[in-house]
Amino acid sequence: MDLTYTEAEEEFRGRLREWLAAVLRGLPAKPSADDWPARRAYDTTWQRMLYDAGYAGLHWPVDAGGQGATPTQHLIFLEETEKAGAPYVGANFVGLLHAGPTIAAEGTAGQRARWLPPVLRGDEIWCQGFSEPDAGSDLAALRTRAVRDGDDYVVTGQKIWTSHAEVADWCELLVRTDPDAPKHRGISWLAMPMDAPGITVRPLRTLAGSTEFAEVFLDEVRVPASCRVGAENDGWRVTMVTLSFERGTAFVGEVVACRRTLDALADEARRTGRWDDPALRRRLGRLNAEFRALWRLTQANVSESERTGGVPGVGGSVFKLRYSGVRQELYEAAAEVLGADAFDVDREWVLDRLSSLSYTIAAGTSQIQRNIVAERILGLPKGR
Amino acid sequence: MDFQLSDDQRALRSGMRDLLGAVFDRDRLRAAVERDGALDRSLWRELGAAGFFALRLPEEAGGVGLGLPEAVLLFEEAGRALLPGPLVATHLAAGLVEGAAEGEAVVTAVTADLPVAHLAEADAALVGTDALAGEPLAGEALRAFVAGARPVRSMDPLTPLHRAPTPVAAGSRAASQRTPTDAERAPAATERTPAHAGRFRFEAALLTAAEQLGSAARTTEAAVQHAGDREQFGSPIGSFQAVKHLCADMLARTEPARAAVYAAALTGDPVEIAAAKLLADEAAVRNARDCLQIHGGMGFTWEADVHLHLKRAWLRASSWLTGAGAEELLAAGLGAAGRLPRSSAAYGRPVPEAGGGG
Numbered sequence: 001m002d003l004t005y006t007e008a009e010e011e012f013r014g015r016l017r018e019w020l021a022a023v024l025r026g027l028p029a030k031p032s033a034d035d036w037p038a039r040r041a042y043d044t045t046w047q048r049m050l051y052d053a054g055y056a057g058l059h060w061p062v063d064a065g066g067q068g069a070t071p072t073q074h075l076i077f078l079e080e081t082e083k084a085g086a087p088y089v090g091a092n093f094v095g096l097l098h099a100g101p102t103i104a105a106e107g108t109a110g111q112r113a114r115w116l117p118p119v120l121r122g123d124e125i126w127c128q129g130f131s132e133p134d135a136g137s138d139l140a141a142l143r144t145r146a147v148r149d150g151d152d153y154v155v156t157g158q159k160i161w162t163s164h165a166e167v168a169d170w171c172e173l174l175v176r177t178d179p180d181a182p183k184h185r186g187i188s189w190l191a192m193p194m195d196a197p198g199i200t201v202r203p204l205r206t207l208a209g210s211t212e213f214a215e216v217f218l219d220e221v222r223v224p225a226s227c228r229v230g231a232e233n234d235g236w237r238v239t240m241v242t243l244s245f246e247r248g249t250a251f252v253g254e255v256v257a258c259r260r261t262l263d264a265l266a267d268e269a270r271r272t273g274r275w276d277d278p279a280l281r282r283r284l285g286r287l288n289a290e291f292r293a294l295w296r297l298t299q300a301n302v303s304e305s306e307r308t309g310g311v312p313g314v315g316g317s318v319f320k321l322r323y324s325g326v327r328q329e330l331y332e333a334a335a336e337v338l339g340a341d342a343f344d345v346d347r348e349w350v351l352d353r354l355s356s357l358s359y360t361i362a363a364g365t366s367q368i369q370r371n372i373v374a375e376r377i378l379g380l381p382k383g384r
Numbered sequence: 385m386d387f388q389l390s391d392d393q394r395a396l397r398s399g400m401r402d403l404l405g406a407v408f409d410r411d412r413l414r415a416a417v418e419r420d421g422a423l424d425r426s427l428w429r430e431l432g433a434a435g436f437f438a439l440r441l442p443e444e445a446g447g448v449g450l451g452l453p454e455a456v457l458l459f460e461e462a463g464r465a466l467l468p469g470p471l472v473a474t475h476l477a478a479g480l481v482e483g484a485a486e487g488e489a490v491v492t493a494v495t496a497d498l499p500v501a502h503l504a505e506a507d508a509a510l511v512g513t514d515a516l517a518g519e520p521l522a523g524e525a526l527r528a529f530v531a532g533a534r535p536v537r538s539m540d541p542l543t544p545l546h547r548a549p550t551p552v553a554a555g556s557r558a559a560s561q562r563t564p565t566d567a568e569r570a571p572a573a574t575e576r577t578p579a580h581a582g583r584f585r586f587e588a589a590l591l592t593a594a595e596q597l598g599s600a601a602r603t604t605e606a607a608v609q610h611a612g613d614r615e616q617f618g619s620p621i622g623s624f625q626a627v628k629h630l631c632a633d634m635l636a637r638t639e640p641a642r643a644a645v646y647a648a649a650l651t652g653d654p655v656e657i658a659a660a661k662l663l664a665d666e667a668a669v670r671n672a673r674d675c676l677q678i679h680g681g682m683g684f685t686w687e688a689d690v691h692l693h694l695k696r697a698w699l700r701a702s703s704w705l706t707g708a709g710a711e712e713l714l715a716a717g718l719g720a721a722g723r724l725p726r727s728s729a730a731y732g733r734p735v736p737e738a739g740g741g742g
Contacts, residue, residue: 001393001453002386003650009385072385266719282708285715289644289659296387296643303387321636367625373635374628378608381623 003299005072013076019053020084027087033210040125040167043090047122056120057096059247064104065116071247071305075298078252083260088253091164095119095126099172102189102242106230115170115191127168129159129192129216130239137368139174140183140236144218146175146190152222153177153190155198158215161362165201165214168194173223178233189235191227198222208354209345248301250316251323255298258330259291261349265330269337283333290326294319317377321369324359331356387646389457396454400461403434408465410689417692421468421542423490423505428469432487436462436471437478441485447478452587456594456649463598463668466692468542470502472591472704473510476584481508481520491520493588494529498703499538499545503530510584540695586657589704590648593661596668596700597638597645599693603668603675604634606690610679621678630674637667655717662710668697 005013028045031038050056059074060066069077089096100119103111118124135142144157155175162171171192178186192199198221203211230238266284269275297319331353335342338349345351360366374380389397407430416424431437439455441447455475462471473493474484483489489507494500496512503509509521509529521529532549608631611622621627641663648660672694676683683690701707716722 001389001646001650003647005385263719263722266715266722270719270721278712281715282711284718285711285713286662288655288714288718289662289710290640292647292656292659293640293644293663296647297640299385299387300643300646303385306386307388318636318639321632322640367629370629370632371625373632374622378604378628378631378635380608380611380628380631381620383623383625383628 005076009072009076012073013080016055016077016080017084019055020080020086023049023053024084024086030087036164036166036211040091040164043087043092044122044125046087046090047092047096047120051121056122057100057116059249060101060104060120064100064112065120066104071249071302074247074249075252075302078249079256082253082256091125091167092119092122094128094164094168094172095124095170098128098242099126099170099191102172102238103191103229105241106189106238111191111229118169124169125164125167126170126172127162127164127194127216129162129171129173131161132158133160137365140187142174142176142187144173144175145179146177146188146223148177148225149222151225153188153225153228155190155192155218155221155223157218159218160204160215161213162201162216163213165194165216166203170194171216172239174235174239177235181233184236186233187235188232189229189238190223191229192221192223193227196221196223206355207357208351247305248298248316251294251319252298254327255291255294255323258327259295261330261334261352262287262291265334265337265349272337272339274337274339280333280336283336287326287330287333290322290329294323294326297322317364317369317372320364321366321373324366327359328356387643393454393457396450397457397461400434400436400458401464403430404461404465404467408467413466413689413692416468417541421502421538421540421544423469423502425490428490429487431471432485437475437487438485439475439478441479445479446485452590452649452652453646455591456645459591459594460598460601460645463595464602466542466599466689466696470506471595472588475591476588477508477510477520480510481522483507494521494548495704499536500533500548501543501545501699503533503546503548504535504544540692540699542692542696543699582654585704586652586654589661590645590657592700592704593641593645593648593657593664596661596664596697597641599697600634600638600641600664600667600671603671603690603693604631604638607631607634607671607675607678610675614680627678630678634667634671634674637663637671641667655714655722658705658710658713658717661705662707662714665697665701665707665710669694669701672697 028042031042033039047056054067055077057064057066058069058077059071060068062068096119100116103115107115115124119126130139130142132142132144144155144159146153146155153175155173157175159173165171171194173190173192174187175190176186177188180186198219200217200219202215202217204213204215206212262284266275269280269284274280301316301319331349334349335353338347341347342350342353364372375382407427412424435448436458438447439450439458440452441449443449459471470490470492474489474491477489477491478485481489481491484491490502490505491508491510492500492502492506493510494512500509506526507522509526511518511521529549530546533546536545536547538545608622611627611631612620614621622631641660644656644660644663648656672690676690676694679688679690682688705713
């Protein structure tokens with residue numbers, strides 16, 4: 001066991017820090033949360049800066065146009081960009097972290113050449129059309145139909161929770177191509193151009209008041225069959241392969257951000273005098289233990305990936321289960337620090353508190369995570 | 385960075401597990417329970433011969449010359465096996481009390497307000513949380529101390545307990561476990577050998593946390609085993625989400641605690657040790673509770689081992705650094721105040737980059 005970084009890793013960190021210090025001053029002002037075109041422009045500008053500096057697709061394989069960085073370098077990148085206050089991956093999320101890796105792993109040479117470079121350069125934005133109103137945790141129950149008609153699929157159905165749908169160029173879409181097959185075996189993966197006729201995007205307003213995602217209605221949308229990645233009816237496997245790109249780094253930036261928030265809460269509580277309340281002080285102290293441990297668990301998971309070249313074993317679901325709950329507790333503590341100001345949405349942390357309610361739901365609910373931990377890690381029998 | 389066990393560390397851990405399997409199997413565990421936790425001196429010497437107590441003494445001094453990370457692995461195994469005795473105090477007394485390193489002497493620790501473990505059997509007692517700075521109790525002084533102490537009927541059948549006479553006689557003043565000045569007690573950077581205020585307590589807290597970690601992992605295994613075997617309503621109870629989710633939560637307590645304990649062993653940072661103790665205490669106690677619950681009525685019996693884990697976990701949780709003390713220390717490490725040089729001080733090793741915005 002060794003927590004010290006190698007000389008090469010420290011050199012990578014040092015160069016990155018220098019670059020961040022130089023470029024972040026030149027960033028435009030952050031756009032308002034409801035101005036989607038401005039958000040897209042801001043996020044893609046940042047992606048272009050990363051591209052020009054050689055940091056785009058850091059964790060992607062070299063033959064996909066990435067930098068082929070080690071999991072530890074990726075950890076350092078995410079840690080340092082968060083510490084420096086650099087923009088989040090934002091609208092580039094699906095392209096860089098899901099659709100892109102899927103195409104890199106399963107696409108033809110032509111598909112890779114068509115779709116990957118624009119993602120890395122920040123020229124094109126992707127969104128994700130996976131969940132449906134009746135297919136959430138049970139994603140494989142999805143019903144959006146794609147019927148082959150000549151060189152096209154004709155797609156009809158409805159998707160939900162699609163982030164960045166208003167501004168995306170492409171949608172990675174899971175569709176049912178064989179309604180008679182067992183549910184996991186009749187699904188295909190399509191890249192759907194978002195300007196195709198028949199697509200209606202209706203923004204959904206979250207309980208935090210902003211429109212972070214949308215419903216997408218598909219009415220006989222024609223998608224060229226050449227936009228299918230992987231074989232017909234093999235889409236479930238194709239999309240699961242992408243998860244093997246996850247190398248323990250999924251929440252690095254978030255944990256760094258949580259630790260910074262916790263420090264800020266302590267400073268604020270000291271300023272207002274609430275620090276004198278031992279119950280509050282101890283609550284913040286406990287959260288310090290939690291986030292320190294989550295940071296160490298991240299390092300352990302990344303080290304395991306580095307050794308095995310694959311997905312961390314105990315890592316992902318255990319981490320997400322613990323992290324999502326603790327991050328919600330962080331904002332409960334924030335509300336206590338804020339006191340009466342906790343009801344003013346213009347105060348820092350108030351919107352974060354509302355947003356945090358999604359953490360135990362999005363990307364696999366805590367209940368699903370517990371099933372995964374119990375069945376796949378602990379080996380308990382599946383229920384009915 | 386490679387935050388995974390090395391091959392040597394894996395070998396050390398499995399060697400310790402094999403040793404305990406051979407010299408302290410379940411029959412011997414239950415025999416120890418039947419004699420109210422009275423120590424088996426020959427087992428103590430076997431631990432000494434295996435290097436359990438001398439692990440961190442330099443080789444020139446007859447020790448094994450390994451460090452806190454390795455010690456933590458051994459204590460984790462001891463916790464798994466419910467190995468009885470004042471393991472932490474005797475380990476820390478190696479090189480300080482004659483015979484401790486070899487397992488010839490049994491050394492206990494006397495700290496304020498807490499019952500003293502295995503006092504009647506002890507050859508020496510370290511006194512106070514700064515015990516390495518003072519003289520241990522031994523000989524006539526120890527006999528006088530024992531005569532003034534009151535034996536209690538111990539809740540933990542593996543740990544005979546005495547209440548110490550107050551005020552604590554020797555060396556250092558009784559230390560409160562909870563005051564905010566805990567933060568000021570954090571030790572300054574130094575090599576391992578020189579004694580100084582605080583080091584003893586933080587190392588003791590860390591090794592105790594390692595025992596808690598081993599216990600938490602063991603009760604998780606026991607719960608999973610039972611949930612897979614026990615059938616009700618025609619199915620293993622582990623197929624029911626109400627039960628399997630308890631098991632998942634047990635693992636979700638154990639693994640962050642493991643990361644915290646191993647990291648604290650590497651950095652020696654007091655705040656990181658506080659995090660390790662807090663999370664390991666919670667994992668050990670709550671996992672034992674859930675394990676008991678999953679065992680149903682059998683879990684409530686004397687015959688099941690789970691109560692031994694729970695009682696020991698409760699006792700360890702109140703030792704060296706309590707939840708309240710750890711939380712205060714962790715709070716003091718937050719914000720601008722926490723970034724003062726003092727809080728990043730470590731001892732024994734250079735501090736690797738704290739990471740995560742800390």
